[in-house]
Ligand SMILES: *[C@@H]1O[C@H](CO)[C@@H](O)[C@H](O)[C@H]1NC(C)=O
């Protein structure tokens with residue numbers, strides 16, 4: 251028995267040794283081999299970013315085997331290791347940090363099975379060491395590259411290469427918060443497999459090419475925080491798979507196109523801080539999956555009446571602040587049962603607010619400040635207590651809350667008490683109170699209404715109130 255075991259072990263060892271020898275052709279180790287050209291290309295490409303002090307063959311003699319490099323992944327193709335993923339930049343402890351002077355070496359493009367390439371916070375010195383994305387050789391990665399990312403690289407400047415348009419397998423192109431500029435190449439519209447295109451936080455300018463409308467598999471399109479201009483065209487209506495469209499903080503103008511209604515799966519539409527005009531069009535209500543609609547800070551104009559808000563049952567965030575809206579706040583907004591945030595500040599809204607707003611179960615902030623709303627805010631003390639300053643109604647000169655029904659600690663911030671019901675005589679600033687039976691009725695009361703005590707109106711109120719107070723005091727003393 252014992253001898254059998256020994257022999258079987260030795261046979262296995264022999265077998266393994268044979269396999270190893272057969273696999274790498276040299277018989278030195280038992281690991282799957284890596285072509286010398288691939289290995290050298292990896293070392294050299296990395297060295298270009300992290301600096302010449304980095305000696306890959308010394309530090310990581312077997313980069314896909316027993317000496318893995320942080321940020322590098324490999325896969326087997328026909329029995330050989332190839333690099334499939336390379337991440338440069340300080341995303342983990344022990345990751346490949348960039349030197350101050352970096353270079354894209356041609357070896358990078360020799361990694362012929364590279365699927366994922368990312369640079370995070372690598373090119374960080376726009377003043378002293380600016381660097382542009384190389385314009386050549388990308389076609390060598392066209393058969394493999396699925397994801398390309400440059401994130402937080404302020405030193406990465408200049409235009410983006412049109413040749414990216416040849417990376418036909420690309421599913422994700424993320425150029426987020428770099429120093430990139432110039433116009434968006436129209437041949438990026440050839441990237442038919444793209445699911446995510448994020449170009450936010452650069453200096454891109456000019457129009458969004460019409461060809462982008464052909465990216466029908468796109469799920470996420472984020473072009474925010476650039477200097478894109480021109481009309482907000484019907485192009486975007488072609489992106490029928492879209493889940494998120496963020497074009498905020500640009501200089502896009504014109505109307506919201508009718509075709510936007512084609513985006514039935516869209517959950518987020520953010521057009522804030524542009525120059526969109528032409529009113530809220532009906533096509534908005536066709537985007538029936540919307541959860542977040544943010545159109546703030548645009549000269550949109552018009553009113554809230556043209557939209558059947560109840561069709562947007564998924565809405566949780568509706569921000570229409572500073573959009574030049576007129577007219578009333580329609581009751582149908584109160585049917586948006588999932589609404590958490592309603593921003594209508596800085597408009598020209600008029601009329602009275604529906605009490606039904608308070609019944610929205612998820613509402614946690616509502617801003618109506620800076621309008622011209624009128625009437626009495628008859629919400630409950632509970633509602634004001636729940637909302638605090640997240641009920642924003644200040645800067646509506648003709649709005650007031652019914653005095654005396656709400657304890658002073660819960661009155662809506664910045665709103666005046668109504669003039670009509672002044673039995674309790676709470677002052678404008680809520681500080682000067684006139685209690686029943688106060689020994690000195692007149693002076694504190696008049697001072698609390700100081701703004702109107704000279705006007706005929708004010709005097710009339712004072713007179714009526716004085717009578718009321720006198721009657722009350724008499725009643726009590728009787
Ligand atoms: C790395 O070090 C080895 C010797 O340890 C040397 O032969 C090789 O040239 C070095 N490679 C680089 C790229 O500096």
Ligand SMILES: *[C@@H]1O[C@H](CO)[C@@H](O)[C@H](O)[C@H]1NC(C)=O
Pocket residue numbers: 490491492514515
């Ligand atoms: C929208 O989403 C549904 C469900 O997730 C999916 O079946 C449908 O294909 C999507 N529509 C488009 C145009 O992508």
Ligand SMILES: *[C@@H]1O[C@H](CO)[C@@H](O)[C@H](O)[C@H]1NC(C)=O
Pocket residue numbers: 574575596597598
């Ligand atoms: C409100 O309307 C008035 C008169 O039409 C206009 O002067 C003012 O700028 C508008 N305010 C806002 C915030 O749109």
Ligand SMILES: *[C@@H]1O[C@H](CO)[C@@H](O)[C@H](O)[C@H]1NC(C)=O
Pocket residue numbers: 598600622624648
């Ligand atoms: C607010 O509305 C009142 C009428 O309700 C109007 O007299 C006043 O001019 C409006 N104020 C502004 C700033 O539009």
